[in-house]
Amino acid sequence: MSDSLVSSFPALSSMTALWRARYGTQPPAAPALPESPVARGLMTHRSVRGFSASALPDGVLEAAVAAAQSASTSSNLQGWSVIAVRDADRRARLAKIAGDQDFIAQAPLFLAWVADLSRLDHVGQAHGRDLPGVDCLDTFLAAVMDTAFAAQNAAAAFESYGLGIVYVGAVRNRPEAIAAELGLPARTVALFGMSVGYPDRQRPTAIKPRLPQHAVLHAERYDSAAANDPAVIAAYDERLRAARTAQGSPGRSWSESVLARLGDVSALHGRERLPEALRGLGFVLGQA
Numbered sequence: 001m002s003d004s005l006v007s008s009f010p011a012l013s014s015m016t017a018l019w020r021a022r023y024g025t026q027p028p029a030a031p032a033l034p035e036s037p038v039a040r041g042l043m044t045h046r047s048v049r050g051f052s053a054s055a056l057p058d059g060v061l062e063a064a065v066a067a068a069q070s071a072s073t074s075s076n077l078q079g080w081s082v083i084a085v086r087d088a089d090r091r092a093r094l095a096k097i098a099g100d101q102d103f104i105a106q107a108p109l110f111l112a113w114v115a116d117l118s119r120l121d122h123v124g125q126a127h128g129r130d131l132p133g134v135d136c137l138d139t140f141l142a143a144v145m146d147t148a149f150a151a152q153n154a155a156a157a158f159e160s161y162g163l164g165i166v167y168v169g170a171v172r173n174r175p176e177a178i179a180a181e182l183g184l185p186a187r188t189v190a191l192f193g194m195s196v197g198y199p200d201r202q203r204p205t206a207i208k209p210r211l212p213q214h215a216v217l218h219a220e221r222y223d224s225a226a227a228n229d230p231a232v233i234a235a236y237d238e239r240l241r242a243a244r245t246a247q248g249s250p251g252r253s254w255s256e257s258v259l260a261r262l263g264d265v266s267a268l269h270g271r272e273r274l275p276e277a278l279r280g281l282g283f284v285l286g287q288a
């Protein structure tokens with residue numbers, strides 16, 4: 001088994017094998033990586049875009065949402081909601097809206113992760129109070145962060161049951177259309193979706209290489225030279241290109257992807273107008 005195709009079952013892969021698959025290097029000799037089943041599970045992650053039709057076992061969604069609700073949350077505001085979409089017709093419509101991504105229709109479950117300030121508004125109304133703090137940009141950011149932490153806890157929980165997931169940022173291509181399809185109230189926005197299901201074993205997915213750890217982990221103070229070392233980036237470019245080619249994807253380097261994604265805002269497929277869309281959905285974003 002090649003490094004990048006280490007088993008998708010964490011129990012079958014060592015910390016060392018997972019490190020090698022992620023970074024293409026041996027882990028540091030000392031200190032050794034302390035064994036952790038949770039860390040192994042997280043390091044086993046790969047996005048899945050080919051799903052079998054099998055439904056999720058009963059109770060898995062509820063366990064994953066309990067994991068999501070167990071995440072830390074800014075000031076315990078819990079400014080998020082999640083919408084579970086199982087209906088095949090609705091998933092097909094969502095697939096169209098979210099960049100024509102077929103796996104959304106294929107996977108038995110689609111979760112829309114929603115930053116939700118509307119519930120906080122209702123608390124104010126129930127007490128006859130205006131809550132100007134809801135309009136502050138920081139409150140919106142807190143809701144965005146809380147939604148992401150919750151979703152990632154759920155993702156880890158799903159993966160621990162042998163399920164595969166892929167996030168779907170393309171719901172932000174057309175936020176108003178998603179809001180209409182899901183019946184979202186004012187001051188809520190679907191930040192991203194998540195398709196969930198059993199991976200199609202005919203289409204195995206590999207662990208995707210990441211930047212070397214020393215490019216992102218700084219000691220005490222930010223180290224620009226380490227973060228942007230051209231030789232390190234060039235080596236990662238080639239590693240990622242090879243990994244993509246091996247998966248049958250266009251053999252693009254990381255730098256080429258960055259340029260393609262951010263070199264022209266049209267590559268954001270509508271997300272470049274997000275501030276306008278958010279205001280239309282009732283968010284004030286600090287401009288009270």
Ligand SMILES: Cc1cc2nc3c(=O)[nH]c(=O)nc-3n(C[C@H](O)[C@H](O)[C@H](O)COP(=O)(O)O)c2cc1C
Binds near residue numbers: 045046047049207
């Ligand atoms: C917020 C977010 C949105 C994403 N949106 C999409 C998407 O719309 N379509 C897709 O195929 N992958 C999407 N992804 C998956 C990323 O492409 C993927 O995580 C990244 O390439 C790293 O690959 P890996 O998850 O297999 O390690 C998204 C990931 C995140 C975190």
